[in-house]
Amino acid sequence: MPLVSRIVAAILGGYALAALASVAALALPIARPQAVLTGMLASFALYAGAVIWVFAVRSATRAWVGLLMAAAVLMPAAWVAWHAGGSA
Template structure:
């Protein structure tokens, strides 16, 4: 594979990671905050959902910046996967463990 093609594939992989992976991490963060804020701080569920949604815009922007600041596309994907796995675990604990708002 030529160096030019390898570079283009790396940029394409980062673009997919930024768009799809960033969206996934942002959506998970919105769900975790919407369930976690009422459970941890006694916040109203409607306010927690709004706060989680607004915070997800910041999470998405940071995820996109992370993807293009990482040394390689592999590290970018790995970072997003770790963030998604941690948030998914929190989400699973709150929904299965009964810790979330019912």
């Protein structure tokens, strides 16, 4: 069961983290097209890093906690960018 949990964390948790990073990049003080490109490029690196993290840590619980902590860091910027809409 821990292996299944890690696989789910890698696939779904990594995807969620990458999506959050992609949206959070829109809060950067740069032009909107540049922010979109930056978010897309950063999301690929974050997804790969999340998959590596999930299988490198000691337990599946630590993998989930690590993903949740990273998501908690990105959430405020993603929230601001999401609710700012097209005002930038």
